[in-house]
Amino acid sequence: MKQQPGKQPATKKANANKDDVGKVTIYDIANRLKISASTVSRALQNNSLINKETRELVQQTADELGYVPNWIASSLRKKRSNIIGLIVPRTSMYFQSNAISGIQHEAHKHGFSVVIAQSGESVAMEKEVVQTLYSLRVDGLLAASSMFTTSYEHFNPFIKNNIPLVFFDRVPSGFDGFAVTGDDFKGGFLATEHLILQGCKNIAHFAGALTCNLYEKRLAGYKAALEKYKIPFNQDLLFVHNLTLDAGAEAAKKIFSEKIKIDGLFAANDSSAVAFIQEARKHKIDVPGKIKVVGYSNDLSSRIISPSLTTIEQSGYRMGEKAASTLVSIINKTEQIALNQQYVFDVELILRESTIGNQ
Structure with missing residues (x-):
């Protein structure tokens, strides 16, 4: 049977202070409306067994009293959150x-x-x-x-x-x-192979921490492409850092200040690749004329940087x-x-x- 609310619905907003918020229960709502707690519970769940007028009144009263559902208790009862x-x-x-x-x-x-x-x-x-x-x-x-x-x-x-x-x-x-x-292995391979096919022979790699599966596999793909085209792996061209803009800029400064010979860069994310291009511009080094650059992720920065960044899409x-x-x-x-x-x-x-x- 559908239960109707009592004749004295709440019309004044409860004067609960902040400490009271969250302590209001369905029993408080039930007492205010002179209906059963089970009716309140069903109404708050928008159960069709409770008529629309009662559901709306229960929700209004819950809002006025500052009722916050205890979803942890609810999940314990239902064994599901x-x-x-x-x-x-x-x-x-x-x-x-x-x-x-x-x-x-x-x-x-x-x-x-x-x-x-x-x-x-x-x-x-x-x-x-x-x-x-x-x-x-x-x-x-x-x-x-x-x-x-x-x-x-x-x-x-x-x-x-x-x-x-x-x-x-x-x-x-x-x-x-x-x-x-x-x-990620394929991504690293495709990026490096593309640089090689564009004529690059001294390809640097910006890698993230090699404790992370992503960067380990992207590095493995980079090495596999070098091996396929019989280009020796050079440890001096591997730069491991946290792949932020700042870290990418610092690695680029090291390359330019120490005159490390590179004609290509594969960066394991777009941020560090973008930082490299920005730093190259400061040193008046032409990208892609002198150094070609590939990033990873296809994020927004890869599209708005000039020149726009060749990258790997990973969906x-x-x-x-x-x-x-x-x-x-x-x-x-x-x-x-x-x-x-x-x-x-x-x-x-x-x-x-x-x-x-x-x-």
């Missing part, structure tokens, strides 16, 4: 922001909200946010590990308790569970969608997914002015 945890190194990274958009779109489509945490490329912070998201009882976790993460032991609370975990883009060494990545949005759909499928058990599934996205070389001029 409909919330996915997401850990990324930095939301400001172009690739990660694209991946986040894809994740949120896919998660929302299936009725999940996403709680996002940043590690800031800090292993200590990553460990902290893993514990926080575990304590929040998220239904599953998506993670792109920090550049310096060498093990996945701190993710064990999820693994040991059978809470779905999917890594994307960056995967800790030795992890053999669900992962969605790009073909951040689609990778985010795939990571989220994989996690949702595991949570919902909607399909049988083979254990140790590793999904690898193809990559594409995007040709621009930094290697081919105005052609």
Whole structure:
């Protein structure tokens, strides 16, 4: 039977101070409206068993009283929170922001909200946010590990308790569970081979921390292309840093000040490649006339820098969608997914002015 509200609905806004916010319960709303707590609960869930007038009145009263749903208690009752945890190194990274958009779109489509945490490329912070998201009882976790993460032991609370975990883009060494990545070896190979085919023989490489699977594989692709074309690998042309604009600029200054002979550069991200081009301009070194440059990610800066940057497209949005759909499928058990599934996205070389001029 549909229950009607009492005759004395609340008309004045509750004078709750900040300390009271969040402490209001469905029983307070029920007492105010002279209806049962179960009716309030159903009304707040927009249950069609409760008539529209009552649902609207309950919601209005909840707003006036400052009611905040206790979703942790609710998830304990339902054994489900409909919330996915997401850990990324930095939301400001172009690739990660694209991946986040894809994740949120896919998660929302299936009725999940996403709680996002940043590690800031800090292993200590990553460990902290893993514990926080575990304590929040998220239904599953998506993670792109920090550049310096060498093990996945701190993710064990999820693994040991059978809470779905999917890594994307960056995967800790030795992890053999669900992962969605790009073909970073191929990307490194394509970038370096392109430089070689453009006539480059002394090709520098800006790499990220080699504890990270991405940069290790991009370096391996770089070396494989050199080997294919019988160009010796030169350790002096390898620059390992954190791939920021500042780090890229410092590496470029070292190359120019020490007159290190290069005619090509493959940078493992676009930011450091852009920094190199900017520094080259200051030293009146022509790109691509004297040095040809390839980046990685196809972020916005690669299109607006002059000359525009040849780069590798790695499909951040689609990778985010795939990571989220994989996690949702595991949570919902909607399909049988083979254990140790590793999904690898193809990559594409995007040709621009930094290697081919105005052609």
